[in-house]
Every structure is written in structure tokens, then in C-alpha cells.
Amino acid sequence: MKQIINSSSAPAPIGPYSQAVLKGNTLYVSGQIALDPKSGELELSSIEAETELVMKNLGEVLKAANMSFQHVLKCSIFLSDMNNFSEVNEVYGKHFTSNPPARETVAVKTLPKNVNVEISCIAAL
Numbered sequence: 001m002k003q004i005i006n007s008s009s010a011p012a013p014i015g016p017y018s019q020a021v022l023k024g025n026t027l028y029v030s031g032q033i034a035l036d037p038k039s040g041e042l043e044l045s046s047i048e049a050e051t052e053l054v055m056k057n058l059g060e061v062l063k064a065a066n067m068s069f070q071h072v073l074k075c076s077i078f079l080s081d082m083n084n085f086s087e088v089n090e091v092y093g094k095h096f097t098s099n100p101p102a103r104e105t106v107a108v109k110t111l112p113k114n115v116n117v118e119i120s121c122i123a124a125l
Contacts, residue, residue: 007064010057011035014112019061027065031078031120032057033112047084047116051091054119059095062123069095071123077105078118088117 005020005027013019013030020029034043034053037060043053062068079088085105093100101121111118 005061005065007060009037009060009063011037011040020065022065025125027062027067027071027123029058029061029121029123031076031112031118032061033115033118035113042113042115044115047087048091050115051088051117051119054117055091055095058119058121062121065123067123067125070099071125072096072101072121073124074102075119075121077103078108078111079105080108080111080114080116082107084116092119 003022004018005022007019010019010032014035017030020027022028032054034050035041035057036043036053037057043049059069062071075092077088077092079085088105
């Protein structure tokens with residue numbers, strides 16, 4: 001049986017999907033963007049600020065499942081421009097200081113709400 005995980009501290013889904021789904025000890029977290037859960041506004045002032053809010057939103061969903069970044073097995077990073085890779089990588093890396101998860105980073109043509117970065121992850125207890 002799957003369990004739907006929701007956090008009011010992360011943005012509500014903007015489509016027919018859940019913030020995360022827990023199956024057994026494995027958590028599948030939907031892609032997060034830099035949408036402020038309180039104001040509903042996007043954080044696009046800089047790629048660093050945008051990425052930081054994305055990571056904060058991921059962290060809040062993990063927390064709702066009683067997990068943290070230490071439980072993350074794999075991340076997928078989607079960038080609208082690969083020229084932002086180093087800045088995104090620097091902010092991302094602050095959340096995985098030891099034993100980082102597996103990961104891929106891909107450039108895509110566009111992302112929801114025309115953001116610059118979206119990150120999803122898989123975590124397990």
C-alpha cells in the first residue's frame with residue numbers, strides 16, 4: 001500500500017500529483033521548484049536563491065516523511081540552462097556534505113512556470 005506524503009511547509013502540487021509517495025521504506029519526492037509555500041510567489045532573484053528554495057522545499061517534504069537529506073539515494077536535477085550548472089551544484093552540494101546520493105543533471109527546454117531549476121529525489125529509511 002502506498003502512502004501519500006504532504007507538507008504544508010512545501011508548495012502544494014500545481015497538477016494531478018502528490019508531493020511524495022511512500023512505499024515501504026522508500027520515498028519518491030516529486031520535482032520541487034522555487035515556489036514559496038506561504039506567498040505562492042516564485043523566487044527568481046538569482047539562480048542561487050532559486051536553488052536554495054528548491055532544496056528547502058525538498059527538505060520540508062522529506063521532513064514530513066520523517067526523513068532528511070541523509071536519507072536521499074538519488075536526485076534528478078533539471079535545468080533550463082546548463083550554464084547555471086556550477087551555481088546550482090554549489091548550493092546543492094551544501095545539503096550533501098558527505099556520502100552524496102547518486103544524481104543526474106539534464107538540460108531541458110522549459111520547466112513548469114518557466115523556472116530555471118527543478119529537483120526531485122528518491123529517499124529511503
